[in-house]
Amino acid sequence: MQSRYDRAELLVALWKLGADNEMMPTSHGILDRALNALRSALPPELGTLSFSTTGVGLRCHELPDILLAAQQAELTSEPNPTYLSTIVNLRSERAIELAIMHGLNPLEAISLGRDLKKQVDLLKSDMGEMAAVAA
């Protein structure tokens, strides 16, 4: 079983490498869905997460714990004005270091990070469109 801190380190490192200084989404199931979409490509720490369609949509069962661990380990910081996303407290160099520690080579980690960011952008844009249609 993977430790929640290991999972948090890898998730935040990938996000940093793919999205640089952009805040990481933590609400509305955006990250949950992005992780689910990338499941087969992710290393075991994140590729073995469990998902379920909850009452509010698809959610990862472990993600709240991972996000809390990230915050506890000061990889991310709250509060911020929105509470919809979190500030990543990681320099790129540290993100690479963490990726290497978790068995990824730097280029692979950057590529995965970019895929994660791309998925998140896609989901955000889908959500925006759906809201616009409903309105």
Add this chain to the structure above:
Amino acid sequence: MSALRSKIRAATPTLTAAVDKLCARWLAPLDKRLGNSEFRPKQINDAIWGSVELTPWEVALLDTPLLQRMRGVRQLGLAQLVFPGAIHDRLEHIVGVVGAVEQMIATLDRQIARWNRDPRNSARQLPGINEGDRYRLRLAALFHDLGHGPFSHAIEPVLEVASPLGTTGDAVWREELAQMRLLLQGEYALNSAPATSEVIAVAIILSDAVSQLLGNDNFMERGRWAAAAKIQEQLTACIIGAVEGPGADHLCAIVSSQLDADRTDYLARDAHHSGLHIGFDTERLLSKLEVLQIRADNTPGADAGLRERIARRAPDPVLQIGIAASGFGSFEQMLIGRTFLYDRLYHHHKVRAAEAMAQRMMLVSERDRSARFSLEEIFLSIGDDTLVRIIAEEVSHSGLATNSPAAARLARGLIDRDLLHRAFAFRSRFIATPPGLDADVAEDSRHEQWRRLLKGLDGLGKRYDVGEEIYDLAKRIIATLKAADVDVAAMDAYDLALDQSGPEQIIVDLPIRKADAIRILARYPDGNLKVPEFSFNPVKWADAYDLQKRTGYVFCPRGVVPVISLAARIVFLSRFGVVMGTDADGVIKAARAVEPQWLAPLVAATIMDQETADLLDQRRHSLIAVRADDLCVPSKWIEEDPYFAIKVLTEIKKHVGAGLSASSLKAFSAIMEAMFAFVDLWYDGGGGLTAEIADEADLQERLGNHFRSRSMKVEEGTAVGGGKLDLYVEESVLIENKWQSGTAATPDVIAPSAGIQGRRYAISLMSQIIITAAAYRQDSGKPVSQKTDLIEVRQITKADGNRAEIRFNFPYGAKTPSRDKGS
């Protein structure tokens, strides 16, 4: 038999057999009475919900060991040692949840009636809550907490497959418990993974005895609403808060969800009994609950999974319990109030000390009898107090064999309220960074050290190991100071107290709070249903609040606080590189951080080095986490491999994770810069690569001259630690030189024990880094290594918590430099 029950029982035969046996015993008295006795309804006065009326079959169930064993299992564990009123037990809470279910049903009934009366809703009528629904929700409330053993959450590690203390045995049912959790996650769509206690409650519901009871017409008489197998599925779904799956419907959320009867009851009840004035606007909150009709046209943010669920149910809507937007305030108040309860009650430092003692007591008791507790022993149907007295060997029980003086001492402490004290406090904000450091570097270093510390203490096993290290160090400190004739009377007292307590009473503790997330939909005034976190997310706020105040402690018996405090400071510095600032002393109410007269004898006896003594006493700041920039890798090397510095750093940090002092880091950077320049010279400047290196002295001379040419301070041949140094540079880093006349199959085999040889000097010199420069003859049949391949980082010994060997393996005597030259 339901398919769910068959599947789960077939996959978990050992657990099922054990639970069957327990349930048969617990329900045997009722089995005998059914058909012979008449059960009557009862009204129970409840502190939170007023009068709670129980149906005859609920009374029948209540008066069995199945439920009565929850009497004395305290809802708040050992919090009553700090909050004397908090003695309520799980039985009281269970009855309270029945009361809360009834209130929730009543408010939802009103909402449904209101909705259905409105002519605008004539085409979209809501189904009512019938008697069958009511009975199953109430029955689920009675069952929901039956998976808890004594001490509630403190016993959870005893249920884990691997004991933190390494005790083995009785693993099968524990593995099956984990397996059952996975099966339930596979069978149901859930808002969150089921807790261990919920999985055990499901095993109880699916047991043979409960099957027979639910199938017995004498049990529920006219109350029966479905066949036993169906009822079991419904109860299972309710207890794990299922959204979809066998027996699940929208009403399950009343028993288990983010806004359920369980939480509504325990928050109000815990606050009430502990005497804390934390207000929950329960009445308003419940009045704002609604049965929502989820359709494609009113759920704009629905994702593919939710849309699919909606499509499956169409033209009917998906029903779900949610909240009206006007209830947000009460919802937020509940979540925030819960945070205050954590802060002031659940995580009160004395409550934590008591819980940590109880947890350790159970695990030590298992360890000392060399056998884990069986399920039968854990669910022995005795209250918390009785269990403590059994382990204290005050009373005995034929069903529980214990023989552990160490566990008995912990139990005695709980009985006498002789709780452990705080000897050391740690928190990220307390980490003192070196003065004069660039603010970003300081902040980065603090984050890095805190992350490392948390990972190093993640899990009871790791924390117990650190506690034992602190204990062992404290014993060495005492022996050293006694030998040095320092505070001998105090040392004798500490020594005796530590002998009496044993290492089991040195406990490193860090509070854990279960992560939460919004899992409820809200109806907005425009009729749309959304996740209610657009303007403010109280869960995230709660996380932030909690983390600001989260403090770890090293607990120990009162009589040894000074010596454990010092030992803890040394261990945290050597393991994690951290020194806590003076704010931390205020939390533990220490008269003084370190007794100054203790330091010199401890340095003389090499219990710690002078730098450690200075950092803990005078300088009072942490080490610095090494960064890639500190390695000063030449830009040309970085151009060829942008990640080279980070790769080397990652290796260094595996062994020097605690970091270096400011002065050591400065010297280390300068020396690494010089070493990389030496490699460049070796390869590019007609240096050693194509030369003949005559012997070790030749290599040493070249290297020594190189450092001197850069105006660096170099000592050669200095007598230290019973030997003579090769090179000692910048009064900080030791360089060992090794030479091999022949070729090497792989360079890493040259002088493999160089690090060990250097270690004794490094310890005397307080050096964390040993550099080995090893020269070997280049094999003419092989290509010359790339420069970046010359460098290798090694652990010296496992005992070295914060020391590494960095090797530079230099090839010499290469014949064809123009073709084979490295990068």
